[in-house]
Amino acid sequence: MEVTTNPTNAVSGSDSSVCQRHGLLAGHWWGDGGPTTLPADQRTEDDQAVTFTAEPADRPEEVCGVPVVDLRLGVDQPDALLAVRLCDVAPDGSSLLVTRGQLNLTHRHDHEHPEPLVPGKEFDVSIRMDAVAHVLPAGHRWRLSVATTNWPLAWPSPRPTKAVIRLGDSSRLRLPIRAPRPDDADLPEFGPPVCSPTERVTLREPTAERTIETRAGTAVLRTVADSGRHVVDSHGTVIDSGEDDRYSMDGEDPLSATVQSIRWSEVSWPGITTKVRAEATMRADETTWHVESRLQAWHDDDPAFDREWTIEVPRHHV
Numbered sequence: 521m522e523v524t525t526n527p528t529n530a531v532s533g534s535d536s537s538v539c540q541r542h543g544l545l546a547g548h549w550w551g552d553g554g555p556t557t558l559p560a561d562q563r564t565e566d567d568q569a570v571t572f573t574a575e576p577a578d579r580p581e582e583v584c585g586v587p588v589v590d591l592r593l594g595v596d597q598p599d600a601l602l603a604v605r606l607c608d609v610a611p612d613g614s615s616l617l618v619t620r621g622q623l624n625l626t627h628r629h630d631h632e633h634p635e636p637l638v639p640g641k642e643f644d645v646s647i648r649m650d651a652v653a654h655v656l657p658a659g660h661r662w663r664l665s666v667a668t669t670n671w672p673l674a675w676p677s678p679r680p681t682k683a684v685i686r687l688g689d690s691s692r693l694r695l696p697i698r699a700p701r702p703d704d705a706d707l708p709e710f711g712p713p714v715c716s717p718t719e720r721v722t723l724r725e726p727t728a729e730r731t732i733e734t735r736a737g738t739a740v741l742r743t744v745a746d747s748g749r750h751v752v753d754s755h756g757t758v759i760d761s762g763e764d765d766r767y768s769m770d771g772e773d774p775l776s777a778t779v780q781s782i783r784w785s786e787v788s789w790p791g792i793t794t795k796v797r798a799e800a801t802m803r804a805d806e807t808t809w810h811v812e813s814r815l816q817a818w819h820d821d822d823p824a825f826d827r828e829w830t831i832e833v834p835r836h837h838v
Contacts, residue, residue: 540680540771542568543603543670544732544741546617556730556743562607562615562665569667570685572693573609581656585696587619587649589664592690593683594643598636599837600625600681603670604647606693607663608656615663621649622670626837634837644690653698664693669774672741672767675838676774678806723758724749738776741767761785778803793820809833 545565551557589604603622607615626634628645637643656662668681685691726748733740746762763783770776784797800813810832817825 539568539667539669540671540676540769540774541669541739542667543673544739546620546670546673548743549673554728554745556728556745559617562605562617563613565605566607566615566663566665569603569605569665571666572664574662576611576659576661577656579658581662582654582698582700583618583656583695584653584698586651587621587696588694589621589647589649589666590644590690590692590694591647591666592642592644592686592688594640594686595625595637595668595681595683596639597677597679597681598626598639599677599679600637600683601668601670601674601677602645602647602683603667603674604649605665606649606652607665608654609661609663611659618654619649619652621647622674623647624674624838636837642686662693662695671769671777672779675804676769676777677838678774678804678835680772680774719753721751722748723751724760734771737772738768738770756790758788759786760788775805794818804835807835809835 542565545560545562547559548557551559587606591602593602601622601624603620605620606618608618609615623645624634625637625645628643629635666683666685668683669676724746726746728743728745730743731741733742743765744763747760749758749760751758761784763781765782766778766780768776768778779802780799781801782797782799784795786793786795788794795818797816798813800811802809802811804810811830813829813831815825815827816823
């Protein structure tokens, strides 16, 4: 069963200095359940997007499948992105991310042959969200949010983009509603998780941290994950690894977007230690991607490999 709802709110273009930061609280693309990977309360994200909020549900509503957003809109740039989110808004105002989707609008017809947009010309587009199963409790509200950025899950378009949505039958949210079934009451509860045994001894506990810092108009999202130090088998293999990612952007300039990623890993056995460290930085101007990388390796304390690369790739409607 599918239910279609039509947006009823007025729409205006978001100011680019605010819109560029939309996405910072989205969590990792595939969060594994760790404290730094899951999305935060989406109220701040909702404030930086155009939102459509339904009336409170008078009874629980179940969705199971792929929600789709159909929109008729126009944009003011030849290259543009559209990001949509579906949230569960509780009576206290907290906003839970249920599912999301995004589309580079130059790919609206075909991923193989992107086409530039005609500024000011309206067109129809459908955006599929990630498949989801969720129950909206009674008293909660659905909220659909639309934005032209989703940093850092998607690289920002070369120029700030304003999108104008035409309301009416051409713009709608299609929800895959799951109707209640008589046998639902007989479904068993999930039992405790079962994991295979492992010979693993922890020498240093893993830690993780996710922070957002703003200085002089530049926002920096940083995620640091120390995977800890472990003995992983009966042969005494020790693994020590971690990662450090920084995503920065001036709130008014999408061309200031920069990503710096560091990875390190150490594998050792009695009397032997090997270490690897990789670092890469990526940025872009209007026409070109710029990537700088360095890879280092050590055997015990002796350098075994050290190389740097600089790569430039033309941007093609991204």
